[in-house]
Amino acid sequence: xxxxxxxxxxxxxxxxxxxxxxxxxxxxxxxxxxxxxxxxxxxxxxxxxxxxxxxxxxxxxxxxxxxxxxxxxxxxxxxxxxxxxxxxxxxxxxxxxxxxxxxxxxxxxxxxxxxxxxxxxxxxxxxxxxxxxxxxxxxxxxxxxxxxxxxxxxxxxxxxxxxxxxxxxxxxxxxxxxxxxxxxxxxxxxxxxxxxxxxxxxxx
Numbered sequence: 159x160x161x162x163x164x165x166x167x168x169x170x171x172x173x174x175x176x177x178x179x180x181x182x183x184x185x186x187x188x189x190x191x192x193x194x195x196x197x198x199x200x201x202x203x204x205x206x207x208x209x210x211x212x213x214x215x216x217x218x219x220x221x222x223x224x225x226x227x228x229x230x231x232x233x234x235x236x237x238x239x240x241x242x243x244x245x246x247x248x249x250x251x252x253x254x255x256x257x258x259x260x261x262x263x264x265x266x267x268x269x270x271x272x273x274x275x276x277x278x279x280x281x282x283x284x285x286x287x288x289x290x291x292x293x294x295x296x297x298x299x300x301x302x303x304x305x306x307x308x309x310x311x312x313x314x315x316x317x318x319x320x321x322x323x324x325x326x327x328x329x330x331x332x333x334x335x336x337x338x339x340x341x342x343x344x345x346x347x348x349x350x351x352x353x354x355x356x357x358x359x360x361x362x
Contacts, residue, residue: 208220229327
C-alpha cells in the first residue's frame with residue numbers, strides 16, 4: 159500500500175471523530191461498495207439524499223452527483239479518490255462542465271439540512287451535471303442559488319470518488335472536514351507506516 163493511500167484512508171477513518179487533516183496527495187485508486195441507501199428518501203421515484211458507501215472497508219455517507227449512471231446496493235467497483243486540490247486542478251468526471259464550485263457550495267449546505275431538504279439538494283446537483291429528476295419548488299431554489307454566478311470557489315472539504323472506468327458506477331461526493339489531527343495521531347500514523355514498511359521487508 160502506498161504512503162499517500164494510507165494517509166487518505168487515515169483521513170477517511172477520522173471522519174467519524176471529526177479530526178482529519180488536509181491532504182493533497184496524488185489521486186488514489188480505492189475499492190468502493192454501495193452499502194445502503196442510508197438516510198436518502200424517495201423523490202420522483204428515485205432515492206435522493208446521503209447514501210452509505212464503503213471506501214476500502216471504511217463506511218462513510220456520500221452524495222451522488224451522477225444521475226445518468228446506474229448504481230445499486232451491494233455493487234462494488236474501483237474509483238479514483240480525488241482531494242479538493244485535485245478537483246480544483248481539473249480532476250473528476252464533470253470537470254469539463256465547470257460545475258464543481260457550484261456543486262461544492264450546495265454540497266456544503268447539506269449538513270444542516272433535513273432529509274427532505276437533502277433530497278432536493280441532491281436533485282439540484284443531479285441537474286447541474288446533466289438531466290436529472292424534475293425539480294420541485296425547493297429543489298429549483300437550490301439549483302438557482304447554486305448557479306447564480308456567486309459561488310466560484312472550490313469546497314475545501316469536498317472529496318470526489320470517480321469510478322474507474324467512468325461507466326462502472328456513479329460519481330460520489332464525500333465530506334472530510336479540515337480539522338488538524340492531534341500530534342498523537344500523526345505519531346500513530348508514522349508508526350503505522352513504519353510497521354507497514356517492516357512487513358513489506360519481511361514479506362519480500
